[in-house]
Structure formats: structure tokens, C-alpha cells
Amino acid sequence: MVFPLICVLIYPIVVFALIRAAYLVVFEHGKGLGRKVAPRNAAAKTLIVLGSGGHTSEILRVLRHLDRANYAPRVYVQAQTDRISRQKVEEFEGESEDYRLHAIPRSRRVGQSYLTSIFTTARATLHAFPLIFREKPNLLLCNGPGTCVPLCLVALFFNALLFRETKIVFVESFCRVERFSLSGRILYYLANHTIVQWPKLNGSRYPRSIFV
Amino acid sequence: MQIGESQFVPNCSPRCGFSYIEAFSLKPSLRETMKSADLIISHAGAGSCLEALDLKKPLIVVTNNFLMNDHQVELAKQLCNDGYLYYSNCKNLLELIITMKLSELKTFPGDKSHAIANVVNKLMGFP
Numbered sequence: 167m168v169f170p171l172i173c174v175l176i177y178p179i180v181v182f183a184l185i186r187a188a189y190l191v192v193f194e195h196g197k198g199l200g201r202k203v204a205p206r207n208a209a210a211k212t213l214i215v216l217g218s219g220g221h222t223s224e225i226l227r228v229l230r231h232l233d234r235a236n237y238a239p240r241v242y243v244q245a246q247t248d249r250i251s252r253q254k255v256e257e258f259e260g261e262s263e264d265y266r267l268h269a270i271p272r273s274r275r276v277g278q279s280y281l282t283s284i285f286t287t288a289r290a291t292l293h294a295f296p297l298i299f300r301e302k303p304n305l306l307l308c309n310g311p312g313t314c315v316p317l318c319l320v321a322l323f324f325n326a327l328l329f330r331e332t333k334i335v336f337v338e339s340f341c342r343v344e345r346f347s348l349s350g351r352i353l354y355y356l357a358n359h360t361i362v363q364w365p366k367l368n369g370s371r372y373p374r375s376i377f378v
Numbered sequence: 379m380q381i382g383e384s385q386f387v388p389n390c391s392p393r394c395g396f397s398y399i400e401a402f403s404l405k406p407s408l409r410e411t412m413k414s415a416d417l418i419i420s421h422a423g424a425g426s427c428l429e430a431l432d433l434k435k436p437l438i439v440v441t442n443n444f445l446m447n448d449h450q451v452e453l454a455k456q457l458c459n460d461g462y463l464y465y466s467n468c469k470n471l472l473e474l475i476i477t478m479k480l481s482e483l484k485t486f487p488g489d490k491s492h493a494i495a496n497v498v499n500k501l502m503g504f505p
Contacts, residue, residue: 199500206503220425227428231495236504253406305502335501337494341424343452359501363490364456378493 179327187326191355196374198359212237213303213332216244216251217311218272224339225309226258240265241301245272245313268297274312283312291316298324302332309337310349318356337361338375346372380408409433417480422450422465427457431486437463438478440471462486 214229216222222244234240240259244251246269259265273290274283294316306321308314314336321332336357338350343364346354350367354360360375362368368377379388379401390399405411409429412418418430419438430437439454454465461484466474499505 199497203501203503205505210502210504220423223425223429227489227491228494228498231492232498233504236499236502250404250406257406305498307498333501335498339424340428340489341422341450341453343456345452359497361494361497363494376497378490378497 183323183327187322190322190326195355195358196360198374198376206236209236209238210304211239211241211302212305212307213241213243213298213301213317215306215308215311215314215317216242216248216255217309217313218245218248218251220341221309221311221339222248222251222254225307225337226254228307228309228337229258234262234264237305238264241303242267243297243313243317244269245311246270247272270294270297270313270317272313273316287312287316291319294320298332302330304331304333306332306334307337308335308353310339310347310353312349315349315352315356318353322356334358335361338363338367342367380404380411419471422454424453427453427463428489431457431462432488434485436480436483438471438474439463439465441465441467457486460484 214225216225229237229240242251242255242265244255244267248269252267255265255267270293271286271290273287278286290313298317298320303321306318308318318334318336321334324330325332334353334357336350336353336359338346338360340363342350342362344366346367350360354372354374360372362372362375362377365377368375379399380403381388381401382404388399388401390401392399408426412430412433412435415435417438418435419440420426420430422439422441427437427439439458441451441454451465454463457463458465461482463483464474464478
């Protein structure tokens with residue numbers, strides 16, 4: 167008796183979230199710098215997705231130019247298999263205390279096939295739900311390790327369902343000159359804003375991206 | 379030599395004019411090691427490339443042809459065309475080292491982290 171009842175209750179909620187998420191993706195995301203943003207007085211809680219390989223170094227390079235008092239507290243998320251990102255973050259943060267670090271299962275190994283990626287990504291998504299729900303970040307900043315796709319997906323889901331405003335900002339990696347990464351092709355739509363570093367990822371073909 | 383998590387154990391006995399050869403798996407930062415180098419040979423990872431170019435060190439990027447849809451080549455090619463570094467595959471590395479003219483490399487103007495941070499500030503409503 168209880169199980170069908172739960173199903174009946176959850177069904178309209180999920181459908182509502184999906185419809186509103188689709189609305190956000192089509193009509194709200196990717197508006198670039200054209201839209202006026204209200205000045206923010208309080209600090210923005212920031213969730214930063216780290217990744218193995220160069221992703222962590224690259225995102226920390228951006229953070230170095232941001233005022234840490236504005237982006238606080240900072241919640242870092244890394245893949246469980248990643249041993250080097252924690253050290254990099256600790257070195258970067260130094261004495262500051264307004265940050266913490268979480269680990270979630272890796273969604274895709276370098277070179278892993280697309281088919282099995284779907285299952286590992288689903289597992290990572292299950293871990294992302296409680297994390298995003300509890301942390302309620304104002305900003306989700308990522309630059310495209312596989313781990314960031316489930317986190318962005320879940321952040322979008324809560325944005326749609328609970329009318330939260332987690333701003334998802336995706337920075338495509340500097341090494342993507344001509345084509346978006348797999349994460350990039352997905353996050354181009356899921357993220358509120360996509361920042362690219364090379365002109366071929368902007369222009370008439372990719373009007374949603376912001377070229378710096 | 380940073381050899382990452384590979385199982386390959388390189389031969390570190392001094393040879394070919396090198397008096398000292400050392401191999402290590404991973405370091406949180408290669409910056410100090412890079413600072414002491416006169417020439418850096420690196421994979422095409424953006425992090426390593428930027429770090430070497432930041433330090434204004436001559437850089438040869440060797441691309442890995444075995445990665446799934448190899449995007450690393452894109453960056454190496456672009457930066458090579460712009461004249462900031464040399465790039466090669468494993469096969470042609472030796473020939474490149476013999477023929478290259480490091481003095482012809484241009485100084486890299488710096489990456490776009492600052493511009494990205496400015497955009498993020500604007501998007502979040504910070505001055």
C-alpha cells in the first residue's frame with residue numbers, strides 16, 4: 167500500500183521538476199553577460215568541483231583571482247580515487263578555515279567506454295543528491311572533470327524543483343581549442359553560464375557561451 | 379621525470395650525457411622542479427603546459443595518441459602555431475630536439491584565469 171502511494175506522490179513532483187528544468191535550460195540558461203545581475207551584498211557559498219589531471223590546477227588558477235571573502239565558504243568536491251587534489255587545495259587554502267572538502271565516487275575514468283560511463287555516472291549522481299541538498303551553494307563552479315556532470319544535474323534538479331538559485335558556471339578547459347569536451351557538450355545546456363577560452367567554442371555555432 | 383601512476387620503471391642510470399636522472403610518481407606541484415629546468419618536455423595537459431609557460435621555460439609538448447578522441451593535440455597545435463612551444467609525437471621527438479631553435483620561441487602572454495575570474499564576479503554580482 168505504501169509503495170504505490172509513494173510512487174503516485176513522487177510522479178507529479180518529478181514531472182514538474184523535469185518540465186521546469188527544461189524551461190530553465192531552454193529559456194534561462196546561456197544568456198551571457200547581457201542580463202543585468204543585482205549586486206550581491208553577502209558572500210556566495212561556492213561549491214568547486216575538482217578533478218584528476220589538470221582540472222584541479224586549472225580551477226585553482228581561477229580561484230586565485232577571486233576574492234575569497236566574497237566566495238565563502240568554499241566547498242570542494244573531489245573524486246574518491248583522486249589523491250593529489252586534496253594536497254593542491256590544502257596548499258592553495260593555506261591557513262584559511264572557511265573551506266571543506268568532500269569526496270564522491272568517480273563518474274568516469276579517462277578512456278572508460280560511454281556505455282559503462284552511464285552506470286558509474288548514475289552511482290555518482292546518487293551521492294550528489296544529499297551533498298547538493300545539504301550544502302545549498304549559491305555558485306557551482308566547475309571546469310569539466312566527469313565528476314561535475316552529476317553534480318550539475320542535481321543542482322539543476324533542485325533549482326527546478328525547489329526554486330533555488332544555485333548558479334552553475336562551467337569553464338571549459340584551456341586545452342579545448344576546437345571542440346567541447348564530453349562534459350562540455352552536456353554542461354553547455356545544463357549550466358547557467360559556459361565560459362570558453364578559445365574563439366571556436368563561441369560565435370554563431372555556440373551562441374550560449376561567453377568567450378574571454 | 380614524473381611517471382605518474384604508470385607501472386613502467388625507467389632506467390635511471392646516468393647516460394647520454396646526463397649525469398643525474400631521477401624518476402618520481404606524482405608531486406602536488408611541479409613548480410619547484412620546473413624552475414630548476416632549462417628545458418621541459420611535457421604531456422599536453424593544460425595544467426602542466428601553463429605552468430611551464432608561466433615560468434618562461436622552453437617547452438616541448440609530446441602528445442599521447444592513445445587517449446580516447448585525442449583533444450590534447452588541439453592545444454599543442456594551437457600554441458605551437460602561435461609560436462609559444464614545440465610539439466611532437468614520441469616518434470619524432472629526437473629529431474625535433476636536434477633541429478629546434480629555442481631562441482625562436484615567443485614569450486607566452488599569460489593565461490585567461492584573470493579574465494575568467496572577472497566574468498564570474500560579474501555573473502555573481504560582485505564588483
